[in-house]
Amino acid sequence: MGTISKATVLSVKEHGSEIREYTLQLEKNHYFEAGSFLQLTLENKEDYTRWPESRNFSIASAFKADGTIKLIIRKVGVYTSRIFNELIVESTCTVKYAFGDFLLPFFDKKAPICCIAGGTGIAPILSFCEQLVRDNYTDRLHVFYSFKNEEEMQGVEMLKSIVPEAQLHLYCTRQEMAELPNRRIEWKDIHTADIDVTDSHFYICGGETFTSYFAKNLSAVGAENIYTDEW
Amino acid sequence: MKREEILELVKQYHAEQFAEKSFEPGKSMVPFAGRVFDADELVTLVDASLDFWLTTGRYAEEFEAKFASYMQQKSCMLVNSGSSANLVALSALTSPLLKNKRLKRGDEVLTVAAGFPTTVNPAVQHGLIPVFVDVELDTFNVKVSAIENALSDKTKAIMLAHTLGNTFDLNAVKAIADKHGLFLIEDCCDAVGSTYDGKMVGTFGDMATTSFYPAHHITMGEGGSVLTSNPLLKRIATSMRDWGRDCYCDPGCDNTCGRRFKGQYGDLPVGYDHKYVYSHIGYNLKVTDMQAAVGVAQLKKLPLFVELRKANFKKLYAGLKQYEEYLMLPESTPNSDPSWFGFPFNVRENNKFTRTNLAEFLEDHKILTRQLFAGNLIKQPAYKDVEYRVSGELTNTDYIMRNTIFIGVYPGIQQVHMDYILSVFGKFFNSIH
Numbered sequence: 001m002g003t004i005s006k007a008t009v010l011s012v013k014e015h016g017s018e019i020r021e022y023t024l025q026l027e028k029n030h031y032f033e034a035g036s037f038l039q040l041t042l043e044n045k046e047d048y049t050r051w052p053e054s055r056n057f058s059i060a061s062a063f064k065a066d067g068t069i070k071l072i073i074r075k076v077g078v079y080t081s082r083i084f085n086e087l088i089v090e091s092t093c094t095v096k097y098a099f100g101d102f103l104l105p106f107f108d109k110k111a112p113i114c115c116i117a118g119g120t121g122i123a124p125i126l127s128f129c130e131q132l133v134r135d136n137y138t139d140r141l142h143v144f145y146s147f148k149n150e151e152e153m154q155g156v157e158m159l160k161s162i163v164p165e166a167q168l169h170l171y172c173t174r175q176e177m178a179e180l181p182n183r184r185i186e187w188k189d190i191h192t193a194d195i196d197v198t199d200s201h202f203y204i205c206g207g208e209t210f211t212s213y214f215a216k217n218l219s220a221v222g223a224e225n226i227y228t229d230e231w
Numbered sequence: 232m233k234r235e236e237i238l239e240l241v242k243q244y245h246a247e248q249f250a251e252k253s254f255e256p257g258k259s260m261v262p263f264a265g266r267v268f269d270a271d272e273l274v275t276l277v278d279a280s281l282d283f284w285l286t287t288g289r290y291a292e293e294f295e296a297k298f299a300s301y302m303q304q305k306s307c308m309l310v311n312s313g314s315s316a317n318l319v320a321l322s323a324l325t326s327p328l329l330k331n332k333r334l335k336r337g338d339e340v341l342t343v344a345a346g347f348p349t350t351v352n353p354a355v356q357h358g359l360i361p362v363f364v365d366v367e368l369d370t371f372n373v374k375v376s377a378i379e380n381a382l383s384d385k386t387k388a389i390m391l392a393h394t395l396g397n398t399f400d401l402n403a404v405k406a407i408a409d410k411h412g413l414f415l416i417e418d419c420c421d422a423v424g425s426t427y428d429g430k431m432v433g434t435f436g437d438m439a440t441t442s443f444y445p446a447h448h449i450t451m452g453e454g455g456s457v458l459t460s461n462p463l464l465k466r467i468a469t470s471m472r473d474w475g476r477d478c479y480c481d482p483g484c485d486n487t488c489g490r491r492f493k494g495q496y497g498d499l500p501v502g503y504d505h506k507y508v509y510s511h512i513g514y515n516l517k518v519t520d521m522q523a524a525v526g527v528a529q530l531k532k533l534p535l536f537v538e539l540r541k542a543n544f545k546k547l548y549a550g551l552k553q554y555e556e557y558l559m560l561p562e563s564t565p566n567s568d569p570s571w572f573g574f575p576f577n578v579r580e581n582n583k584f585t586r587t588n589l590a591e592f593l594e595d596h597k598i599l600t601r602q603l604f605a606g607n608l609i610k611q612p613a614y615k616d617v618e619y620r621v622s623g624e625l626t627n628t629d630y631i632m633r634n635t636i637f638i639g640v641y642p643g644i645q646q647v648h649m650d651y652i653l654s655v656f657g658k659f660f661n662s663i664h
Binding site for chain 1: 282284287288289291292295296299305306332461462463464466479481482483484487488489490520
């Protein structure tokens with residue numbers, strides 16, 4: 001079952017005015033799979049009673065023995081605005097983790113892993129990357145990642161360091177950036193890439209329209225291993 | 232009244248009600264197994280009951296995390312018995328989520344007949360065919376040389392118990408499973424704390440099971456667990472345990488996934504409540520937080536319990552070695568360090584006494600004995616109409632059915648009991664000469 005743990009904010013990194021990368025220190029550090037998500041409540045909850053109002057966030061890092069985790073949070077409503085206001089360095093919150101089925105392949109250790117992410121949808125992909133580095137499987141990794149502008153891009157340095165160059169595809173939608181297409185990811189980008197569609201595992205993370213667009217197109221060409229994570 | 236005051240009273244109650252009784256040789260019972268506990272178990276039990284959360288809660292969370300760590304696994308799922316754990320583990324292998332690897336009706340599961348029925352029953356209950364091979368007389372475990380011959384193109388899994396704590400030959404069995412692409416389930420119900428090649432039992436197979444019935448290494452009354460490091464098997468096993476539901480909210484939680492009214496599943500209408508979407512033909516085999524609370528206190532004692540079991544086994548082995556003319560003593564599987572459930576031995580067939588004579592003598596002297604569970608499963612009435620296959624002869628299994636008994640090594644057996652047990656054996660062997 002889920003682990004309920006107090007979490008202390010170690011650092012906050014701003015990515016423009018609407019996105020932040022939080023590093024938290026878990027009080028209770030239990031193993032979780034890359035790609036999992038957690039529930040975060042601003043209440044300091046110690047007793048095991050009904051879970052209070054919370055929001056779900058993908059964990060943007062793989063399990064670490066030191067109990068630190070990363071979250072990428074976009075301010076989109078009242079509760080995330082409260083998070084931006086109240087979660088500052090050294091403050092605490094309560095998290096319940098880890099959940100989800102947006103996880104790396106369990107039996108297949110060979111077929112390509114193709115990740116398609118929009119905006120903060122890159123969060124679980126970054127945890128995949130960390131895990132695949134540990135497992136020495138990064139040559140399987142293909143990443144298609146679009147972000148609004150340079151300020152909002154996340155983890156690109158890490159992606160560049162571990163994803164084979166020909167398999168990393170970056171797109172900037174609202175700003176001209178050197179050598180990057182100034183547009184969204186399109187179906188043809190995936191379809192024309194050198195990826196065996198029937199064999200590969202596709203991980204799509206982004207808004208509902210984004211995930212359904214790629215999932216439908218992949219399904220239409222015979223892809224069987226499609227996993228989506230919407231926010 | 233404050234909770235601390237209640238818990239303090241519980242400690243006092245324990246001291247009054249459960250004070251250690253002195254051992255009277257010949258009058259006091261020497262069980263083959265039993266609960267070993269102190270005030271801590273009563274305190275955590277009452278503490279959990281005062282929460283009145285009732286279903287799995289903070290104690291279950293703590294137990295699952297700590298027990299998984301002890302067993303060197305990534306995840307542990309509590310269930311209400313070791314038999315339920317076996318049922319959940321085997322059922323998980325039938326999940327459609329495993330695609331072409333799933334076990335289907337008519338597929339075969341390789342196992343042994345010398346053991347406990349609920350290692351095998353889940354296969355029967357799923358329309359799978361148990362394939363029985365023989366065991367070794369000294370380790371009581373599967374005869375590895377018989378496995379390859381027993382496989383057919385329908386064999387999809389191996390499910391074996393580490394008999395009475397003695398590990399089966401994990402290197403050999405795992406190699407066969409890998410070579411033929413078979414799932415391996417390790418029934419560790421009697422083997423918590425046993426290691427093979429320095430690694431915990433249960434870590435070699437795809438899934439492992441344990442039991443927390445009072446006779447076992449630790450107890451929570453009724454209880455068991457399924458352990459795995461495979462996240463897909465974890466998800467399936469959890470679903471099987473929790474009614475077969477697709478949703479993974481913890482008890483008392485709604486909409487953890489945030490997709491409660493958004494998805495489309497099977498032929499259900501779009502937005503059908505995910506809480507009532509079922510992806511498996513499941514069960515409800517969960518525990519309460521009170522059971523888990525007892526387990527949390529027991530878990531702290533487990534390393535000591537394991538050492539005491541090993542020490543008691545050694546003492547019995549040394550004390551009974553002089554009777555090897557009549558008794559075939561157990562041997563640990565090479566590369567293993569068993570955390571013994573009991574001390575099994577075969578009575579060599581002879582013209583002076585039978586196993587029954589010895590067992591009755593011991594029981595008359597208040598030393599409890601047990602046979603090796605079902606002996607030979609296929610001779611049991613329940614298996615009369617069951618479809619199964621036997622590969623080769625079950626000669627040793629039959630021998631065990633006729634001649635094996637075990638006595639206790641559990642931590643409640645102290646030196647005074649041990650001296651008494653050995654003296655009764657001495658009396659028995661003096662009487663036959």
